[in-house]
Structure formats: C-alpha cells, structure tokens
Amino acid sequence: MNSAPNSAPDTAPSKRAGWRGPRGPRRFTPRDRLALALLLGIPVLLDLVIVWGPTLASVGLSFTSWDGIGDIQWVGGKNYESLVDNYPAFWPAVRHNLLWVGFLGLVATPFGILLAVLIDRGVRFSRFYQSVLYMPVVLSLAVVGFMAQLILGTDQGVVNTILNNHEDPIDWLGDSDLNIWMMMLAASWRHTGYVMILYLAGLKAVDPALKEAAAIDGASARQTFFRVVFPTLRPVNVIVGVITVIEALRAFDIVYAVNKGRNGLELLSVLITDNIIGEASRIGFGSAIAVVLLVFSLGFIVTFLVQELRGARDR
Known part of the structure; x- marks a missing residue:
C-alpha cells in the first residue's frame, strides 16, 4: 500500500509570530510603538521646547524693539x-x-x-x-x-x-x-x-x-x-x-x-x-x-x- 511520505515539519515562522522571514523586519506591536514614541518623542519635544523654541524666538525678536513689557514693534x-x-x-x-x-x-x-x-x-x-x-x-x-x-x-x-x-x-x-x-x-x-x-x-x-x-x-x-x-x-x-x-x-x-x-x-x-x-x-x-x-x-x-x-x- 502506497503511503504518502511524511511531510516535513513546518519550520516557517507563523504569521502570528510577527516575522516575514528569518531576517525580515519585525512587526511592532502597539506596546512597542508606544514605547518608541515615548523614548523618542519626549527627548525631541524637550529639545524643541528648551533649545529650538528659544532659538527661533530670539531670531524673530532680533528684528523687533521690545523692552519685555510694552508692545513689540x-x-x-x-x-x-x-x-x-x-x-x-x-x-x-x-x-x-x-x-x-x-x-x-x-x-x-x-x-x-x-x-x-x-x-x-x-x-x-x-x-x-x-x-x-x-x-x-x-x-x-x-x-x-x-x-x-x-x-x-x-x-x-x-x-x-x-x-x-x-x-x-x-x-x-x-x-x-x-x-x-x-x-x-x-x-x-x-x-x-x-x-x-x-x-x-x-x-x-x-x-x-x-x-x-x-x-x-x-x-x-x-x-x-x-x-x-x-x-x-x-x-x-x-x-x-x-x-x-x-x-x-x-x-x-x-x-x-x-x-x-x-x-x-x-x-x-x-x-x-x-x-x-x-x-x-x-x-x-x-x-x-x-x-x-x-x-x-x-x-x-x-x-x-x-x-x-x-x-x-x-x-
């Protein structure tokens, strides 16, 4: 009686594992995206607020006359x-x-x-x-x-x-x-x-x-x-x-x-x-x-x- 050869075990990663291949990019979960957003977003936000915000403000104010109290001219x-x-x-x-x-x-x-x-x-x-x-x-x-x-x-x-x-x-x-x-x-x-x-x-x-x-x-x-x-x-x-x-x-x-x-x-x-x-x-x-x-x-x-x-x- 002919029997079908035993199929090789399925070693390919399942789609639910989150991989497209052995070296493929990983699919980030919502938790991963949140962690990346916090780790990257907070330093970038602080840099914008503390460094680039005052810098751009200084550039703009350099073309004005202002004593800090009255109107900006x-x-x-x-x-x-x-x-x-x-x-x-x-x-x-x-x-x-x-x-x-x-x-x-x-x-x-x-x-x-x-x-x-x-x-x-x-x-x-x-x-x-x-x-x-x-x-x-x-x-x-x-x-x-x-x-x-x-x-x-x-x-x-x-x-x-x-x-x-x-x-x-x-x-x-x-x-x-x-x-x-x-x-x-x-x-x-x-x-x-x-x-x-x-x-x-x-x-x-x-x-x-x-x-x-x-x-x-x-x-x-x-x-x-x-x-x-x-x-x-x-x-x-x-x-x-x-x-x-x-x-x-x-x-x-x-x-x-x-x-x-x-x-x-x-x-x-x-x-x-x-x-x-x-x-x-x-x-x-x-x-x-x-x-x-x-x-x-x-x-x-x-x-x-x-x-x-x-x-x-x-x-």
Missing part, C-alpha cells in the same frame, strides 16, 4: 545696523571671543593631547595624575573665576605675594592688556583636563597591532602617533573640536565673576546678558547679539564637521 534690520555701527563694545567682544577660540584650540587642546599621550604610555602614578588633572573639570567657570581672583588679586593675591611686589603690584585682572590672557589661562586649566580624559579614552581603544606594525616598519614614536595613531582618533577629534568651540563662545561665568565682563573682558555672552536682563532691558537688541553668537557657533562647528567628515570619506 517691528524694526527690521535696525538692531543689526546699530550693533555694527553704534555699539562700541561689540567689536572688542567679537575679537575676544575669536581669541578665546584660538587660545583653547591652539594651546589648551594640544596640551591636553600631550598629557593624554604621556599618561597612556604608562607613567607611574598615572591614576593620580588623571584625578588631579581632571579635577578642575568638575568646577564651574564661576568658581574658577573666584579662584583666579584669589591667585591674581592685587592686594593679597598669591602671585603678587610670591613676586614680593606689594609696593607696586601687577594688576593682573584690572589691566585690560593682561586680564583677557589671565582669564583664558584659567579657562584652559579647566579645559585641558576635559580634553585629556577624552583623548585618553580614545588612545585606550587604539589597536596595539597598529603601533607594533609601525615600529616594525621603523617609524619613530612621533611618526607613529601623528601618522598612525592620531588619524584613528578622528571621532574624538570631532567631539573635542565641537566642545572647544562651544566652550569658547559660551564663556560667561568666569569673566562675569571677575568684573562683570568689562574693562577688557567683554564677550558676546556678556553683552547679551547686559542688554536682555540689564538695567535698560532691550530684548530685541540683545537677541540680535545672540543671533550673531549663534551664527559664529554654527559657522565654526559646521565647517569643522564638514572638514572632518570629508577627510574620513576620502580615507
């Missing part, structure tokens, strides 16, 4: 014209912000990289050095500003006491030719530790085989770092570059703690505060300065990201 580009032509503190603030970006980018950041490389080589007490050098990062810039006053003050400052020049002390914070450099040094003290810890994490992730291959080819330690190791740290470079620009352009606390951002310490962030919440509230004018600062920030960051991503694509 449309003035077009007059705020920007007055900012460029009739506001003496504007161009010094722009120069100081650009100087701040250059100092953090060309002095503090390379020094942080140097510290990361030295610690990565396995020096003794490396854990201690990491803790000591990273400790300033936990301090706010306002606290760093108060510490700078204690160290650089004319009356009982540590530096003038060491120099023993109480009869004719150097006014490190009052001299407009010196105070901007002192504040950048103080800010760099904090920024260096941040850069060091980021690059140290990146160096720990570098494949040791790359260094060994470079050594076999006869490359020196310097050549190995700049030609083999440093190019692999491109993601860290992007993060550090963006952080450096943001830290430089949003500097406010440290100069405001010293002398409220005056007498050589003018910055765009200080001008924004003075005009929006100062004695004579000019929200429209202060918003115009905020837009200028936003354009500077986006210009630096976008240019840097484009260069880095283009370099990564060409490799």
Whole structure:
C-alpha cells in the first residue's frame, strides 16, 4: 500500500509570530510603538521646547524693539545696523571671543593631547595624575573665576605675594592688556583636563597591532602617533573640536565673576546678558547679539564637521 511520505515539519515562522522571514523586519506591536514614541518623542519635544523654541524666538525678536513689557514693534534690520555701527563694545567682544577660540584650540587642546599621550604610555602614578588633572573639570567657570581672583588679586593675591611686589603690584585682572590672557589661562586649566580624559579614552581603544606594525616598519614614536595613531582618533577629534568651540563662545561665568565682563573682558555672552536682563532691558537688541553668537557657533562647528567628515570619506 502506497503511503504518502511524511511531510516535513513546518519550520516557517507563523504569521502570528510577527516575522516575514528569518531576517525580515519585525512587526511592532502597539506596546512597542508606544514605547518608541515615548523614548523618542519626549527627548525631541524637550529639545524643541528648551533649545529650538528659544532659538527661533530670539531670531524673530532680533528684528523687533521690545523692552519685555510694552508692545513689540517691528524694526527690521535696525538692531543689526546699530550693533555694527553704534555699539562700541561689540567689536572688542567679537575679537575676544575669536581669541578665546584660538587660545583653547591652539594651546589648551594640544596640551591636553600631550598629557593624554604621556599618561597612556604608562607613567607611574598615572591614576593620580588623571584625578588631579581632571579635577578642575568638575568646577564651574564661576568658581574658577573666584579662584583666579584669589591667585591674581592685587592686594593679597598669591602671585603678587610670591613676586614680593606689594609696593607696586601687577594688576593682573584690572589691566585690560593682561586680564583677557589671565582669564583664558584659567579657562584652559579647566579645559585641558576635559580634553585629556577624552583623548585618553580614545588612545585606550587604539589597536596595539597598529603601533607594533609601525615600529616594525621603523617609524619613530612621533611618526607613529601623528601618522598612525592620531588619524584613528578622528571621532574624538570631532567631539573635542565641537566642545572647544562651544566652550569658547559660551564663556560667561568666569569673566562675569571677575568684573562683570568689562574693562577688557567683554564677550558676546556678556553683552547679551547686559542688554536682555540689564538695567535698560532691550530684548530685541540683545537677541540680535545672540543671533550673531549663534551664527559664529554654527559657522565654526559646521565647517569643522564638514572638514572632518570629508577627510574620513576620502580615507
């Protein structure tokens, strides 16, 4: 008697399992969609409300005249014209912000990289050095500003006491030719530790085989770092570059703690505060300065990201 061969067990996933194939997309249940909506929707909503909402509002208010109480009056580009032509503190603030970006980018950041490389080589007490050098990062810039006053003050400052020049002390914070450099040094003290810890994490992730291959080819330690190791740290470079620009352009606390951002310490962030919440509230004018600062920030960051991503694509 002929019997039909036993049919193979049905191993194909059933439709109720929610799969279209072994590698097919999963069909999300209503519960999954709700979880995704909450996990993605809440951060996006907060970003829109806290970041982009005030940003767009500032852009709109920059074309108006408003004191925060009366009616809002449309003035077009007059705020920007007055900012460029009739506001003496504007161009010094722009120069100081650009100087701040250059100092953090060309002095503090390379020094942080140097510290990361030295610690990565396995020096003794490396854990201690990491803790000591990273400790300033936990301090706010306002606290760093108060510490700078204690160290650089004319009356009982540590530096003038060491120099023993109480009869004719150097006014490190009052001299407009010196105070901007002192504040950048103080800010760099904090920024260096941040850069060091980021690059140290990146160096720990570098494949040791790359260094060994470079050594076999006869490359020196310097050549190995700049030609083999440093190019692999491109993601860290992007993060550090963006952080450096943001830290430089949003500097406010440290100069405001010293002398409220005056007498050589003018910055765009200080001008924004003075005009929006100062004695004579000019929200429209202060918003115009905020837009200028936003354009500077986006210009630096976008240019840097484009260069880095283009370099990564060409490799």
